[in-house]
Amino acid sequence: MLFGGTERSMTDSTARVPALRRADLSEQRLKRRYAAEKRFRFYGLAAIFAALAILGLLIGTIVLNGHTAFVQTHLEIPVFLDPEVIDPEGNGDPGALRRADYQGLLKKSLRERFPDVSGRRDRIKLYGILSNGAGLDLRAEVQADPSIIGTNQTIWVKSSDDIDSLVKGYIDRDLPEGDRRVKDNEIAWIDALEADGGVEKQFNTTFFTAGDSREPEQAGIWGAAVGSFFTLMITLILSFPIGVLSAIYLEEFAPKNRWTDLIEVNINNLAAVPSIIFGLLGLAVFLGVFGFPRSAPLVGGMVLALMTLPTIIIAARAALKAVPPSIREAALGVGASRLQVVTHHVLPLALPGIMTGTIIGMAQALGETAPLLMIGMVAFIVDVPGGVTDPATVLPVQIFLWADAPERAFVEKTNGAIMVLLAFLILMNALAVLLRKRFERQW
Missing domain, CATH: 1.10.3720.10 (MetI-like)
Structure with missing residues (x-):
């Protein structure tokens, strides 16, 4: 009887061992599935964050390079609106007001502002700090109020694209002069105007109100x-x-x-x-x-x-x-x-x-x-x-x-x-x- 009881006890122990092993294996498989699920979630979150980071980098680069398009450098120019140039007949003819040489009046004002500038080449550079469309800004002022003809006025006009880039910091002043689009004398003129409060960055309405142009400062969408x-x-x-x-x-x-x-x-x-x-x-x-x-x-x-x-x-x-x-x-x-x-x-x-x-x-x-x-x-x-x-x-x-x-x-x-x-x-x-x-x- 004792021998038989011992034999049954050994048989029950032998049967329990595989059952315990199966339980251990099931638990290990369950742990592996949970670990795989956690890794999958981690990979998904990592992919989302990577995509957001790349998107943020792209948008950030666009904003960093493009936010300055919404402002434009303007120069304050005192100008005498010579009636002999604007309205030689003195009858206020709209056609004459439209055809007048407003750019020439601005150039004359620059020569008076910087009388030391002599020589054809230097004067061309001096005129180049203004936008080629600056005369259009002056014409708009005159057409809006013809009564200012014959008076001295101070108006803000757009600068050229190179001067605009200089003021916005896109042109390094420390580079050798030969490596810069803006030369030393142009920088000196802009610094003189800036010292008198004649350089200002204003909201670029032209960007939203004009069509395309060969001149960047006049181009719009x-x-x-x-x-x-x-x-x-x-x-x-x-x-x-x-x-x-x-x-x-x-x-x-x-x-x-x-x-x-x-x-x-x-x-x-x-x-x-x-x-x-x-x-x-x-x-x-x-x-x-x-x-x-x-x-x-x-x-x-x-x-x-x-x-x-x-x-x-x-x-x-x-x-x-x-x-x-x-x-x-x-x-x-x-x-x-x-x-x-x-x-x-x-x-x-x-x-x-x-x-x-x-x-x-x-x-x-x-x-x-x-x-x-x-x-x-x-x-x-x-x-x-x-x-x-x-x-x-x-x-x-x-x-x-x-x-x-x-x-x-x-x-x-x-x-x-x-x-x-x-x-x-x-x-x-x-x-x-x-x-x-x-x-x-x-x-």
Whole structure:
């Protein structure tokens, strides 16, 4: 009996050992899974922080290089508004006031301010501290108030781009004179003006109110902004109704067969086509076949509408599909036709999602450059467009042109325009989020 009891005890102990081992192995596997989960979370957080750091570095670099575009160096110049130069007939003729040599009056004032400057070369350098458009500022003052003709006035005019860069600290004064665009005598003149309080950085209204220019201090984004507005207006007018109606037909009315499957596949593929392909299509068809004007918002809007259509159709179909079938069944149950079901019930409920997709598509179109380059919207446009058929450019193309300019002052203009474009894109995406949050329904 004792021997048998001992044998059973040994058997029970032997059976418990594998069970304990299995428990230990299960616990080890569980620990490894938890450790793997922690590592995965760490990798995800690290990726997010790395992306945020890179994004912050990119935006910080743009802001650092572009914030000075919003201010412009101005010089205070006392000038005698000689009536013999401005209005020789003395009748206040607007044409005479417009044609007067205001730049010459400013040059004369500089010669009187620095009488020691002699020699043709030095005088040219002295005149060069002023912007070539400084006379336009003086002309605007005279045209606004012709009664100041014949008086001494002190006005603020824009400096040249090199002087502007010097005042903003982009030109190192400690470099040898041969390595600087601004020479020692020019620095001395600016220091003399600054000592008298005649140098000041003012808000650069020209940047927001003028078109493009060869002179950086006279260049602005208003012409490109108006061109972008006309282009996006054409894009919205064409893409929104066509895209929404196409989505309604495919989702609510089209039979499910090979043809509709083929159409859906092609729509999804078009959403992934490089944008420059749409530019080539516009170049070949709209310009080559139909003869529409080059570099016009009309053609640019048509090209961007083709590019935006797949995005709007896909977003609209997803919004329509998100409406519960019970809404359709209830409307059909009370006697509504299929068209009434869609127009009175389904479409209003899906409209917030459709609007969100449309805004995102328009934001994508706002940032496009490649298709517009193909239809000639890379032209140098000074005048602000007055309609959809006038020559124009858009903000992304304007940024592209300025980035390729050799003058240092265009670097800050480029970054400033990028900041404005990013602000528009952020506002459009924020509007999409607000619309979704405001009108979205939970079913």
